[in-house]
Amino acid sequence: MYEWTTGGYDVAVREQIRGWLAEDVGSGDVTTETTIPKESRSKAVIHVKESGYIAGLPIAKLVFEVVDPSLVFEAKVQDGDKVDKGTIIAVVEGSTHSLLIGERLALNLMQRLSGIATKTRSFVDALEGLPVRLVDTRKTTPGHRMLEKYAVRVGGGANHRFGLYDAVMIKDNHIKGAGGITAAVEASRRIIPHTMKIEVETESLQQVDEAIACGADIIMLDNMTASMMKEAVAQIKARAPHVIVEASGGVSLETVHAIASCGVDVISVGGLTYSFQALDISLDLNAKKGGGPS
Known part of the structure; x- marks a missing residue:
């Protein structure tokens, strides 16, 4: 179970939802408006069509609230819960028009976030028992970073820097542009506050x-072989034991355990947020009381 902690994010997410709805609905849902009486009311169940870990229920609730505050959304599970195929994860009641307007956006978000949470959990499970932290990267969908990084946390992972502004991360192109690692670190150290860390990517x-x-x-070991990584970790721990060692590049579910066994502190995986399978989730109107989806 993982609770959505707003931290003031609700306002920002609501604004995004308004924009996404405007993109989808435009001047109106012509199909619903021309086929269903305006006064029609329905009950809808949201259910999963495959097993996985759920993320995004609070976001789906926000979608329906933005569409129509009179809609009643009741979650049947919580973010972070593992669910089996056929599980009803939420029930929504109210105007049929409003339900159908919010349906696709709510499902799109939950499917993607649940897919990220499910993939993250598979990596976390592969690392069970090892003293290493799994983190995401900035390889997120533009406009969805806040939500996708939330889904990683739901899946049991942690977040790397959120953007370009909250940590110095000197990568290969910065090294080339600055004239070397030392020059880049020294130049940055002269300007940034003492509270900000400097990470350097090494190959x-x-x-x-x-x-x-x-x-x-922080020293990132990028795309290194296992033998080189072990040597690098030994060198860092012997000379600078306070330094955090991060492994990145080419990390897969098949290789993550071996990488962790090299002694690194953190493993970053971009694929958590850019290469995942969305969880299949569906919404059905007028479910029979006490039964499954109609």
């Missing part, structure tokens, strides 16, 4: 050595 043991020497707070 060789020589770069690891330089990153240690110039005082990087």
